[in-house]
Amino acid sequence: MTPARQSAERTVAVEDDIAAPSSTEAPKNRLLAALPKSDYERVRPHLEPIRLTYKRVLYRANKPIEFVYFVETGVGSLVNTMRDGSAREVGTIGNEGIVGLPVLLGDKQAPNSVYVQVPGIGLRLKASIFWAAMEESASMRTSMLHYAHAFFNQVAQSAACNASHLLEQRCCRWLLMTHDRMETDEFLLTHEFLAMMLGVRRAGVTEAASGLQRAGLIRYKRGLITILDKEELKRRSCECYDVSKSEFDRLLGGPASATARGGSISEVSHV
Numbered sequence: 709m710t711p712a713r714q715s716a717e718r719t720v721a722v723e724d725d726i727a728a729p730s731s732t733e734a735p736k737n738r739l740l741a742a743l744p745k746s747d748y749e750r751v752r753p754h755l756e757p758i759r760l761t762y763k764r765v766l767y768r769a770n771k772p773i774e775f776v777y778f779v780e781t782g783v784g785s786l787v788n789t790m791r792d793g794s795a796r797e798v799g800t801i802g803n804e805g806i807v808g809l810p811v812l813l814g815d816k817q818a819p820n821s822v823y824v825q826v827p828g829i830g831l832r833l834k835a836s837i838f839w840a841a842m843e844e845s846a847s848m849r850t851s852m853l854h855y856a857h858a859f860f861n862q863v864a865q866s867a868a869c870n871a872s873h874l875l876e877q878r879c880c881r882w883l884l885m886t887h888d889r890m891e892t893d894e895f896l897l898t899h900e901f902l903a904m905m906l907g908v909r910r911a912g913v914t915e916a917a918s919g920l921q922r923a924g925l926i927r928y929k930r931g932l933i934t935i936l937d938k939e940e941l942k943r944r945s946c947e948c949y950d951v952s953k954s955e956f957d958r959l960l961g962g963p964a965s966a967t968a969r970g971g972s973i974s975e976v977s978h979v
Contacts, residue, residue: 726758726759726829727757728755728757729755735780736780736781736803737778737779737804737831738803738804738960739806739852739855739960740778740831742961743847744848744851747841747848750844750845750848751833751838755778755831755832756831756832756833757830757831758777758830759827760782760784760827760828762825763824763825764823765822765823766808766824767821767822769817769820770817770818771817773808773810773816773817773818773835774834774835775808775833775835776806776807776808776811776832776833776835777807777808777831777833778805778806778830778831778832778833779803779805779807779828780803780828781828781890781891782826782827782830782890783800783802783826783828783886784801784802784807784823784824784825785797785823785824785904786798786799786820786822787822787823787904788819788820789820789821795904797825797901797904797905798820799863799866800825800862800885800905801822802885802886804855805858806855807822808838809856809859812842812856825897825901826886826889826890826895826896826897827896828889857959858955858956861952862955862956865952866948869881869946869948870906870907872946873948874946875908875915875916876919876920876944877944877945877946878948879902879913879920880941880946880949881946881949882905883920883926883933883941884941884942884945885949885952885953886933887935887938894934895932896931896932897931899914902917924936925937925940925941925944926941
């Protein structure tokens, strides 16, 4: 058996223990949960449970995008790679959204890549099935475009944040955003990812994280972050955390909607 075949079989074996979504279970992904029931049922039978392992590539720059992904826990990172090989994180996707915006917008590839930075689980859907579902349903298109609007707002807010706010404030913001996307107070968050998110060298990450650890807000050891005082993190964060969170809550109907499927995004807000 070839090494590639062995790797593939190990991946399947790992993912076999993740249950496929049932018609009676509310989706853990907020975007799926906010869809009208008819739209969700249109795609539910085609959703494949998948383990989002660290550094797993979800799509590559300038390559065909075969699947879209609905994150349930974990974080995907939208990354631009420069000619000199340096990489910069320009956006993140968690349980509020979908990996595969180019497909949503009618394209089949993009000049950037997405890979998993914080491990978790999710659901994947063939891009062709996803596109066909949007072609069949105006309400699903509206829901997905509302998410795209919120995502682009996040990217714009991040650009302004990096230019305007102190390192510690930005670090608190990203820790809070990551915590919101997980089901636990402890999660993997590497120096590499924090450095890309904050737009600084690793030494800057060490300085910021050490300060928060000394203050008793987090525990950071060997890439594992434990959130100890979320309220104080909020107080030390810049306003960008609340701005981005409020926009996603407005367009997705608030965190509560993730546990009660049935109302569409278009019913919650209009843009």
